Amino acid sequence: MTSLAFVDVSVKYGSSVAVQGFxxxxxxxxxxxxxxxxxxxKSSLLRSAAGLVKHEGGILVDGSPLNLRSARRRAAxxxxxPQSPAMPxxxxxxxxxxxGRNPYVGYFGNESKHDRMMVARVIERLDLEEFADRRxxxxxxxERQRLVIARAxxxxxxxxxxxxxTSALDIGHQQQALELxxxxxxxxxxxxxxxxxxxxxxGVYSDRLALLHQGHCVATGPAExxxxxxxxxxxxxxxxxxxxxxxxxxVVVPRRTVPLA
Amino acid sequence: xxxxxxxxxxxxxxMPVACIMLAVAFLFGAMVGPAGPAWWRVPAELLNHLPFIxxxxxxxQLQSTVLWQIRMPRVVLAGIVGSxxxxxxASYQGxxxxxxxxxxxxxxxxxxxxxxxxxxxxxxxxxxxxPIDPLPIAAFVGGLIAVMITYSVGAAFGAAKSSATLVxxxxxxxSLATAIQTFMxxxxxxxxxxxxSWILGRLSTATWHDVRLVLPYVVVSTGVLLxxxxxxxxxxxxxxxxxxxxxxxxxxxxxxxxxxTLGTAAVVSVSGLxxxxxxxxxxxxxxxxxxxxxxxxxxxxxxxxAFLIVADIPxxxxxxxxxxxxxxxxxxxxxxxxxxxLRSRQGASR
Numbered sequence: 001m002t003s004l005a006f007v008d009v010s011v012k013y014g015s016s017v018a019v020q021g022f023x024x025x026x027x028x029x030x031x032x033x034x035x036x037x038x039x040x041x042k043s044s045l046l047r048s049a050a051g052l053v054k055h056e057g058g059i060l061v062d063g064s065p066l067n068l069r070s071a072r073r074r075a076a077x078x079x080x081x082p083q084s085p086a087m088p089x090x091x092x093x094x095x096x097x098x099x100g101r102n103p104y105v106g107y108f109g110n111e112s113k114h115d116r117m118m119v120a121r122v123i124e125r126l127d128l129e130e131f132a133d134r135r136x137x138x139x140x141x142x143e144r145q146r147l148v149i150a151r152a153x154x155x156x157x158x159x160x161x162x163x164x165x166t167s168a169l170d171i172g173h174q175q176q177a178l179e180l181x182x183x184x185x186x187x188x189x190x191x192x193x194x195x196x197x198x199x200x201x202x203g204v205y206s207d208r209l210a211l212l213h214q215g216h217c218v219a220t221g222p223a224e225x226x227x228x229x230x231x232x233x234x235x236x237x238x239x240x241x242x243x244x245x246x247x248x249x250x251v252v253v254p255r256r257t258v259p260l261a
Numbered sequence: 262x263x264x265x266x267x268x269x270x271x272x273x274x275x276m277p278v279a280c281i282m283l284a285v286a287f288l289f290g291a292m293v294g295p296a297g298p299a300w301w302r303v304p305a306e307l308l309n310h311l312p313f314i315x316x317x318x319x320x321x322q323l324q325s326t327v328l329w330q331i332r333m334p335r336v337v338l339a340g341i342v343g344s345x346x347x348x349x350x351a352s353y354q355g356x357x358x359x360x361x362x363x364x365x366x367x368x369x370x371x372x373x374x375x376x377x378x379x380x381x382x383x384x385x386x387x388x389x390x391x392p393i394d395p396l397p398i399a400a401f402v403g404g405l406i407a408v409m410i411t412y413s414v415g416a417a418f419g420a421a422k423s424s425a426t427l428v429x430x431x432x433x434x435x436s437l438a439t440a441i442q443t444f445m446x447x448x449x450x451x452x453x454x455x456x457x458s459w460i461l462g463r464l465s466t467a468t469w470h471d472v473r474l475v476l477p478y479v480v481v482s483t484g485v486l487l488x489x490x491x492x493x494x495x496x497x498x499x500x501x502x503x504x505x506x507x508x509x510x511x512x513x514x515x516x517x518x519x520x521x522t523l524g525t526a527a528v529v530s531v532s533g534l535x536x537x538x539x540x541x542x543x544x545x546x547x548x549x550x551x552x553x554x555x556x557x558x559x560x561x562x563x564x565x566x567a568f569l570i571v572a573d574i575p576x577x578x579x580x581x582x583x584x585x586x587x588x589x590x591x592x593x594x595x596x597x598x599x600x601x602x603l604r605s606r607q608g609a610s611r
Binding site: 050071075090102107 | 488491492494495497498499501502503504505506507508509547551552553
C-alpha cells in the first residue's frame with residue numbers, strides 16, 4: 001500500500017491561483033474526498049498529482065517526489081480518471097481497457113501476453129465480458145463509467161485519482177460505481193483521492209473529507225466534523241439541513257429558501 | 262477465451278486480402294499500356310527478373326524493355342507514392358485526432374511546393390556540385406513549417422473543439438504559401454517551367470532513378486510511422502488522458518509529424534500534387550477493418566499502394582496518346598468519397 005503526500009502544493013493558471021498551499025497526507029489505503037464549490041481547486045489538485053498541470057510544492061509517493069519520475073513510471077503509480085473521459089465511439093471496450101497497460105509497454109514495444117491476460121482478468125472482475133467487443137459509442141453511461149474504472153484498474157497503479165466519477169450517472173449507477181471503487185480499494189489496498197459534488201455520497205464512501213474554498217483547504221476530517229450546516233453555508237453559500245443517521249451516515253439535504261407560495 | 266478476444270482485436274484477415282489486392286493491382290498495372298508485350302506474357306516477363314529464372318516468353322527485346330524500363334518504374338513509383346500518402350494521411354489523422362486532415366488539407370504539399378520554389382529560384386544550378394540534392398530537403402522544410410503553422414493556428418483557435426478549425430487553418434496556410442509562390446514566380450519568370458514541372462510531377466515519365474531517389478525517405482518515414490501505431494491508439498483518448506497513461510504526447514506528435522512530412526515531401530517531389538489519397542485510403546481501411554491504428558497503418562501501406570496503381574491506369578488509356586494527370590483521377594474518385602465520409606460522420610455524431 002502506498003501513501004500520497006501533498007506538501008504546500010500550489011497550482012496557478014497565469015495569474016489566477018487555483019490551489020494555494022495545500023498540504024495533506026493520504027495514508028496508505030485511505031480514501032480522501034475533496035469537496036468544495038465549483039472552481040475551488042479540486043480538479044486542479046487531482047490534475048497536479050496526475051502530472052497534467054504544473055505545480056509548486058512537493059507531491060510525494062511513499063516519501064519520494066513524483067515529478068522526478070518518468071511519465072511512464074508516474075502512470076504506473078497514479079491512475080487518473082477524468083471528469084469527462086474521452087471515449088472514441090468506434091473503439092472497442094477491450095481496446096479501451098488495454099490502453100491502461102501503456103505504462104508497462106516500451107515506446108516501440110507491444111503489449112505482452114501478461115498485459116492481455118491482465119486486461120482479460122480486469123474485464124472479468126468488473127463483469128464486462130459481454131461488452132468486450134462492443135464499440136464505446138454503443139454503451140450506456142453506467143457501462144462506460146465501469147470501463148473507465150476498468151482502464152484505471154488495468155493500470156495497476158496503487159493510487160487512484162477520481163475526478164467527479166459519478167457526475168454523469170443516475171443514483172443507482174452512482175452507487176454501483178462507488179461500491180465498485182470501494183470494493184476494489186479493499187481488495188487491492190488502493191489509496192484513493194476523489195473529487196465529488198454529492199456531499200452525502202462523499203461522506204458515505206470516503207474515510208476523510210477535505211473542504212476546499214478558493215484554492216485553500218478550509219476544513220479536513222471525517223464527515224461528521226466537516227459536514228456541518230454552518231460550515232457549508234459559509235463556504236457554499238447554501239442553506240442545508242444536516243441529518244445524522246444512527247449508523248453514522250451524515251445526510252446533507254438542501255433547504256428551500258423561498259417560502260412556498 | 263477472453264484473453265484471446267483481447268488479442269484478436271489486433272489480428273485481422275484483412276491483411277492477406279489487402280496483399281492479394283495489391284498483387285492484382287500490380288499485375289494489372291504492368292499489363293495495361295501501349296507498346297509492351299501482350300498482357301498474358303507480362304507475368305512470365307516479370308518473373309524473368311527474379312534471380313535464377315529464365316522463361317522464354319516470346320516477347321521481343323523492345324517489348325520487354327518497355328515493360329521493365331517504362332511501365333514498371335511507373336507502377337512501382339505509383340505504389341510507393343500511394344502508400345506513403347496514405348500512411349501519412351492516417352498518421353496525421355491520428356496525431357491531430359481529426360478525421361478530415363490529409364497532407365494536402367494541412368498545407369504540407371503547398372509548403373513543400375513553396376520550399377522547392379525557393380530553392381529553385383535561389384539557383385539550383387549552383388548546387389549541382391553538392392553531395393546531395395537540396396530540393397527534397399527544401400521541400401521537407403517547407404512542408405514541416407507549413408504543418409507547424411497550421412497546427413499552432415488551429416490549436417490556438419480551438420481545434421480541440423472542432424475538427425473543422427484545423428482544416429480551415431490548413432486552407433489559410435495553403436493559400437498563403439501558394440500566394441508567396443506565385444509572387445516569387447512572377448519575379449522570376451525564367452524558372453516557371455522548372456517549378457511547374459516539379460509541382461505537376463513526373464509519374465508518367467518515372468524511371469528507376471526516381472524510385473531510388475524517394476525510396477530511402479519513404480522507408481524511413483513509413484518505418485517510424487508504423488512503429489508509432491500503438492501510441493496513436495493511446496492518443497485517441499486525448500492529450501491529457503494519454504499523458505496520464507504515461508505517453509509523452511508532445512514528443513510522439515512531433516516525431517510522427519516530422520516522419521509523415523518527410524515522406525510526403527519526398528513523394529511530392531517525384532509525383533507532384535496528388536490529392537485525396539491520404540483521406541480516401543485510411544477511411545476505406547477504417548470501414549473495412551475498424552478504427553485501431555494498429556490495423557489501419559499497415560493496411561493503408563498496402564492498400565494505398567494498390568489504390569494509386571489502379572488510379573494511375575485510367576490516366577494512361579483515357580485520352581491516349583496524351584496523359585490524364587493522376588491527380589485528376591484521384592480527385593474524381595476522392596471528392597465524392599470525401600463528401601460521403603463527411604455525411605456518414607455527421608450521421609454518426611447525431
